[in-house]
Amino acid sequence: MTEALVVTGTNLGVVISLALIAGGVIWLLVRSLKGKEVERRVIFGFVLIAVSAPILFPITFHEQISPVVKAVFDKIESLPAGSTVAISFDFDPAMAPEVQPMANAFTRHCFAKGHKVVFLSIWATGQSLLTSTLDTVVRREFPEKRERIDWVNLGYKAGNQGVLNVIVSDLRKMYPTDVNAVPLDSIPMLAEVKAFRDLSLILAVGGGFPGPKEWVLYVGDPGNVPIAAGAAAVTAPQLYPYYPRQLIGILGGIKSAAEYESAMVDKYPQFDSVDKPGLRMMGPQTLAHMVIMMFIIIGNIVFFRSKRMRSQL
Amino acid sequence: MRRQLPFILVFAFGLFMIFQYFVPHESSERAYEFLLDWTTIIGIFALAVGIWSLVSVTIEKIKLRKPAWQYSFFTLAGLFLMILFGFTAKVDGHWGFHFYTSEGLQNPMFRSFFDYILTPIQATMFSMLAFFIASAAYRAFRARNVLATLLLIAALIMMMRFNPFLGPVGPLFEKTANWLLNVPSLAANRAIIIGIGLGMVATALKVILGIERGYMGK
Numbered sequence: 001m002t003e004a005l006v007v008t009g010t011n012l013g014v015v016i017s018l019a020l021i022a023g024g025v026i027w028l029l030v031r032s033l034k035g036k037e038v039e040r041r042v043i044f045g046f047v048l049i050a051v052s053a054p055i056l057f058p059i060t061f062h063e064q065i066s067p068v069v070k071a072v073f074d075k076i077e078s079l080p081a082g083s084t085v086a087i088s089f090d091f092d093p094a095m096a097p098e099v100q101p102m103a104n105a106f107t108r109h110c111f112a113k114g115h116k117v118v119f120l121s122i123w124a125t126g127q128s129l130l131t132s133t134l135d136t137v138v139r140r141e142f143p144e145k146r147e148r149i150d151w152v153n154l155g156y157k158a159g160n161q162g163v164l165n166v167i168v169s170d171l172r173k174m175y176p177t178d179v180n181a182v183p184l185d186s187i188p189m190l191a192e193v194k195a196f197r198d199l200s201l202i203l204a205v206g207g208g209f210p211g212p213k214e215w216v217l218y219v220g221d222p223g224n225v226p227i228a229a230g231a232a233a234v235t236a237p238q239l240y241p242y243y244p245r246q247l248i249g250i251l252g253g254i255k256s257a258a259e260y261e262s263a264m265v266d267k268y269p270q271f272d273s274v275d276k277p278g279l280r281m282m283g284p285q286t287l288a289h290m291v292i293m294m295f296i297i298i299g300n301i302v303f304f305r306s307k308r309m310r311s312q313l
Numbered sequence: 314m315r316r317q318l319p320f321i322l323v324f325a326f327g328l329f330m331i332f333q334y335f336v337p338h339e340s341s342e343r344a345y346e347f348l349l350d351w352t353t354i355i356g357i358f359a360l361a362v363g364i365w366s367l368v369s370v371t372i373e374k375i376k377l378r379k380p381a382w383q384y385s386f387f388t389l390a391g392l393f394l395m396i397l398f399g400f401t402a403k404v405d406g407h408w409g410f411h412f413y414t415s416e417g418l419q420n421p422m423f424r425s426f427f428d429y430i431l432t433p434i435q436a437t438m439f440s441m442l443a444f445f446i447a448s449a450a451y452r453a454f455r456a457r458n459v460l461a462t463l464l465l466i467a468a469l470i471m472m473m474r475f476n477p478f479l480g481p482v483g484p485l486f487e488k489t490a491n492w493l494l495n496v497p498s499l500a501a502n503r504a505i506i507i508g509i510g511l512g513m514v515a516t517a518l519k520v521i522l523g524i525e526r527g528y529m530g531k
Contacts, residue, residue, distance in 0.1 A: 040448050047447045061477045066491075093427075094435035128427045131418055155415055158360075159353040166346055173346070179415040240494055241503045255475055282475075288443055289472040295451040296469065303455040 017053030054283030071249030081114035090206030155179030197223030
């Protein structure tokens with residue numbers, strides 16, 4: 001749901017890129033009508049232009065938040081200030097470009113609303129990516145938020161869904177200390193949190209196994225805790241069966257991250273100046289999708305033309 | 314007895330886990346959590362076995378000069394250097410080993426290896442999909458029959474919903490895409506989930522009753 005097109009940066013570069021792509025596609029269409037197949041390297045070349053042009057000459061769109069994303073935004077908004085929210089970083093660097101913007105936006109939103117945040121990961125690679133969010137978002141944008149008072153980093157724990165199965169009823173059994181070996185009993189913000197069922201909301205960011213689905217099965221349902229998911233676009237459709245009862249909302253792919261970032265700026269204008277990778281990445285994704293659609297259409301023209309020629313023989 | 318003992322254990326613990334789920338007593342919960350601890354412990358032993366397996370296979374590849382054996386040095390270096398960096402850190406001006414805390418995560422070499430080697434490598438591998446998807450879309454996404462045509466139309470609608478250049482017809486694509494996700498795709502996904510669930514129950518019963526013995530190896 002893109003409301004309006006706002007071209008920023010050097011417009012000339014974008015126009016040249018679009019003209020190049022459009023001209024190239026028309027040339028390919030003419031070739032296809034003559035019965036010639038498109039070589040793989042030509043396709044790769046088009047994708048390269050479509051992806052790199054909006055990176056070199058930034059193009060951003062204002063995104064209108066969709067209902068499934070708005071549900072997550074509204075939930076964080078509706079929680080009373082001081083509520084304890086968990087954000088789980090269950091992803092690896094391959095998935096990070098798509099889902100880390102969501103995790104960063106969730107973090108910003110929770111702190112802007114005055115919530116306390118429990119960071120953790122059930123993926124080994126998640127802990128380093130979590131550290132990156134702590135460095136680039138928490139410590140840089142919210143220096144007034146104090147560790148173990150306003151947020152705590154529990155770190156990574158091995159055991160996949162076994163970890164979830166335990167923390168839903170007893171957090172200290174699986175995490176006796178935080179990531180820096182500070183006992184949980186001495187952390188003020190966790191005084192009232194004995195288990196994850198005591199949390200106001202869990203934001204499960206991931207897309208593989210274990211991921212949002214396991215959070216629903218082992219924590220959300222047994223503990224009656226609201227869960228929202230941030231997932232890679234390829235795995236988001238698998239989460240829809242759990243929406244809206246077991247998952248209060250889903251952010252699927254970079255498009256949803258961009259919608260969330262737009263909503264954040266609308267509600268909290270102070271975040272207009274922060275990095276918004278979701279919105280930045282929508283330009284390359286949109287152009288790449290357009291190129292792929294063009295190739296699907298050209299491919300079908302070639303297919304039907306050759307079919308007709310075969311039937312005429 | 315060497316073969317019977319595992320069967321007896323699987324049968325006993327399998328049945329226990331089934332019945333435990335329906336017993337909402339504290340002792341039942343405790344027993345369940347105790348068994349879950351075993352899962353974590355077994356997982357850690359599996360990690361050790363995995364590392365040993367990786368090292369032995371890699372060393373053998375170097376010894377036998379198998380194709381691309383030179384790259385095996387990078388595998389070994391990556392493995393041991395990351396372990397070393399992950400356990401060392403500079404605290405209060407002194408370098409030292411830190412086995413029980415996360416200081417190692419702040420080790421500049423550990424962070425650099427992760428941020429500037431692992432992250433770009435994985436992101437590059439994933440981003441190359443865009444090129445292959447475009448090529449595959451051109452060659453394979455063709456309206457050969459009714460089902461292929463439906464798939465093609467659904468894919469186009471899903472991609473169109475991201476498009477900001479559609480103007481007034483944009484919301485129509487958005488609504489249609491949401492309907493595709495919330496009705497046909499959801500129904501298919503639910504059917505798959507239920508099917509997988511039933512399949513898991515059937516497989517679990519086969520394992521508990523000793524019909525499926527694949528976990529025993531040969």
